[in-house]
Amino acid sequence: xxxxxxxxxxxxxxxxxxxxxxxxxxxxxxxxxxxxxxxxxxxxxxxxxxxxxxxxxxxxxxxxxxxxxxxxxxxxxxxxxxxxxxxxxxxxxxxxxxxxxxxxxxxxxxxxxxxxxxxxxxxxxxxxxxxxxxxxxxxxxxxxxxxxxxxxxxxxxxxxxxxxxxxxxxxxxxxxxxxxxxxxxxxxxxxxxxxxxxxxxxxxxxxxxxxxxxxxxxxxxxxxxxxxxxxxxxxxxxxxxxxxxxxxx
Ligand SMILES: [Zn+2]
Numbered sequence: 642x643x644x645x646x647x648x649x650x651x652x653x654x655x656x657x658x659x660x661x662x663x664x665x666x667x668x669x670x671x672x673x674x675x676x677x678x679x680x681x682x683x684x685x686x687x688x689x690x691x692x693x694x695x696x697x698x699x700x701x702x703x704x705x706x707x708x709x710x711x712x713x714x715x716x717x718x719x720x721x722x723x724x725x726x727x728x729x730x731x732x733x734x735x736x737x738x739x740x741x742x743x744x745x746x747x748x749x750x751x752x753x754x755x756x757x758x759x760x761x762x763x764x765x766x767x768x769x770x771x772x773x774x775x776x777x778x779x780x781x782x783x784x785x786x787x788x789x790x791x792x793x794x795x796x797x798x799x800x801x802x803x804x805x806x807x808x809x810x811x812x813x814x815x816x817x818x819x820x821x822x823x824x825x826x827x828x829x830x831x832x833x834x835x836x837x838x839x840x841x842x843x844x845x846x847x848x849x850x851x852x853x854x855x856x857x858x859x860x861x862x863x864x865x866x867x868x869x870x871x872x873x874x875x876x877x878x879x880x881x882x883x884x885x886x887x888x889x890x
Contacts, residue, residue: 655689658704672702678717680768680872696743696768705772712780713770721783721871723764728879730789731764735798735883737805739832743768744872745880748801748834750792751868753785760792761835762866766876771869783870794835794862796843798883803848804833816858818851826856835862 657671672684672693684693684702692710695702705713723731736747744767751762764786771780796804800819807815817829819836822845827838836843838859 655686655691658686658689658691658693678770683717694770694772699743703769703772705770708777709770709772709775709780712775712777713772715782716770716869719782719784721869722873723783723786723870727786727789730791732879732882733884734791734795736764736766736880737798737801737832737834738877738881739805742773745876746834747880748792748795748864750790751786751866752788752790753781753866754787756787759865760794761837761862761864762792762868763834763864764789764868764870766870766872766880768872771867775867779864779866781866781868783868786868792835792843794837794843796833796836796846800829800843800846800848801834804829804831816855818849818855819846820849821846826851828855828858829861830858831861833861834864837862 671687673687675683675685675692677683678694681694681696681699684695685691686693691707692705692713693702694705694713731747731749734747734749736745738745744765747764747766749762749764750758750760751764752758764783796819800817803817804815807817809815814830815832817833818826819829820826821841823841825841826849827836827841827846828851829836836846836859
């Protein structure tokens with residue numbers, strides 16, 4: 642009996658999908674084409690009915706977690722874009738590409754239509770529905786963005802980029818050494834967009850250049866909200882360079 646059966650004794654256990662949310666793999670023979678989706682294709686499993694999504698030019702196919710299926714349908718049926726003014730601001734801060742999940746994330750302070758502001762929001766330019774580890778309440782859409790502003794918690798682009806490029810040296814530990822304006826050294830242990838530790842905030846953080854004997858390890862700051870935007874031709878060129886990366890504003 643696997644862990645899924647223990648947790649859900651009445652559930653159909655599917656050897657193809659293995660019942661483990663978030664599993665990724667190549668398309669198994671059991672998958673049935675359902676319909677073309679935005680940027681890809683929706684499949685389901687002929688045995689257990691779970692849904693899978695494949696981006697058009699990718700071999701990989703991903704299981705859509707069931708709790709995220711309604712949001713994924715909404716993503717498919719909605720055109721998600723931001724206006725030129727927002728795009729200009731986002732390009733200025735710049736984003737990092739997550740090569741595994743195929744999106745560019747730009748950290749920002751976002752005010753939504755009801756006036757709430759979140760200083761640790763991530764604007765996501767991608768080609769896939771919100772189907773993996775998101776908590777559903779954190780998933781939002783481009784058209785909910787009323788206003789955006791630079792967040793004091795955002796790490797400079799060169800620091801963010803370093804954390805995304807760093808390989809793991811131990812399980813879940815891909816250290817990047819950074820230093821605060823006061824000269825305090827920290828170690829970012831994983832891909833990071835923000836920094837918020839004992840009143841030290843991301844904007845003043847710089848790379849320390851340290852390569853070993855890691856100083857205080859600080860866990861990644863959780864993203865409060867994700868705003869999904871459709872991938873478009875040229876978005877990499879626009880978003881990955883970051884006009885502020887050189888420090889010249
Ligand atoms: Zn299945």
